[in-house]
Amino acid sequence: MRRRWLCIVVAMLCCLLLFATSASALCLPLMTYPQPDINSPTNFMEAMIDSLVYLRIATTSVKGDASNVEVLIGLAARKEAYKCGSDLLSRFTSSTNPFVAQLSKTGSEIYTTLVQLTERSELLIKNFANNPKKPGDFLSALAKNRHDRDETELLLVSHSAQSSYAVVQFGPGGEGTGTLNITASQRASLMKSVVEKLGPGVRQPPVDKDGTVDVCDGAGHMICSFLAKKEWRSKPG
Numbered sequence: 323m324r325r326r327w328l329c330i331v332v333a334m335l336c337c338l339l340l341f342a343t344s345a346s347a348l349c350l351p352l353m354t355y356p357q358p359d360i361n362s363p364t365n366f367m368e369a370m371i372d373s374l375v376y377l378r379i380a381t382t383s384v385k386g387d388a389s390n391v392e393v394l395i396g397l398a399a400r401k402e403a404y405k406c407g408s409d410l411l412s413r414f415t416s417s418t419n420p421f422v423a424q425l426s427k428t429g430s431e432i433y434t435t436l437v438q439l440t441e442r443s444e445l446l447i448k449n450f451a452n453n454p455k456k457p458g459d460f461l462s463a464l465a466k467n468r469h470d471r472d473e474t475e476l477l478l479v480s481h482s483a484q485s486s487y488a489v490v491q492f493g494p495g496g497e498g499t500g501t502l503n504i505t506a507s508q509r510a511s512l513m514k515s516v517v518e519k520l521g522p523g524v525r526q527p528p529v530d531k532d533g534t535v536d537v538c539d540g541a542g543h544m545i546c547s548f549l550a551k552k553e554w555r556s557k558p559g
Contacts (some may be wrong), residue, residue: 344460345493360417363488364508368425369414370485371516371545373429375406378538379479380404380436380519390451394444401440408433425485432477439471487547491557507558513549516542 358365381401386397409435446467450460471502489512491503502509523541528535535547548554 324347351453358413360414360422361419363422363503364512366417366419366422366488366546367416367485367512368515369410369427370482371512371542372476373433374482374538374541375519376403376407376410377475377541381475381536381538382405390447394447397440397444397447401437401444402494404433404440404533408437419488422488423482425488429478429481429485432474432481435474436471439467439474441466449531464468476540479537479544483544483548486545489549490554499552501555501557503557505522505559507559509549509556513546516546516549 359370362428380400383399383403384393388396409431411426412430414422415430417423417426443464446460446463450457489502489504489509490497491501493499504512518543520538523536523539524546527543528539
């Protein structure tokens with residue numbers, strides 16, 4: 323039995339090493355792409371949309387009927403995707419736009435919390451595999467961790483709604499002006515980007531399927547619906 327588990331661990335480590343290459347490739351565009359203009363609201367919104375692409379990858383990395391080894395490999399993929407999302411937003415924390423700086427800090431922290439929750443799941447599974455006692459306690463702890471992850475991912479829906487205000491032109495006293503700080507062309511480009519990258523599901527309010535809502539569709543819809551509001555006037559240009 324011990325030898326069998328050792329073989330499984332070795333096989334899992336080999337798979338993880340193979341995955342590490344693809345996970346690095348996943349973030350490679352982020353590492354090689356030139357540092358964006360962190361004071362540009364358009365660049366920030368593009369980063370927000372791209373972070374949701376990594377959220378989509380994270381939410382689909384673990385299959386329900388997977389073995390323990392496959393789950394651990396999937397969790398490693400999920401963790402890397404969350405890290406990519408955090409890295410993307412953290413680049414804007416030094417923006418001269420205080421609204422963007424705060425939003426990027428908050429968003430990056432949400433993704434970091436998701437990384438930590440994923441690491442907790444990995445630890446629970448590894449500890450139970452090494453000492454498979456009290457399965458009830460294990461399943462209970464795993465369920466709580468799943469609940470915490472779901473609740474944390476939902477924060478990204480409301481965060482996406484708040485992030486959309488990065489493209490609003492505020493007055494000197496912080497009052498709304500009814501005008502965006504981006505042109506009609508930039509606005510159209512952002513709308514095209516969110517649909518192409520997250521899928522057509524963002525055009526409509528997310529549908530509740532079996533008591534769950536796709537957080538990526540929900541977050542993307544917040545951005546898409548905001549940009550589509552006709553009452554917001556685009557900046558001339």
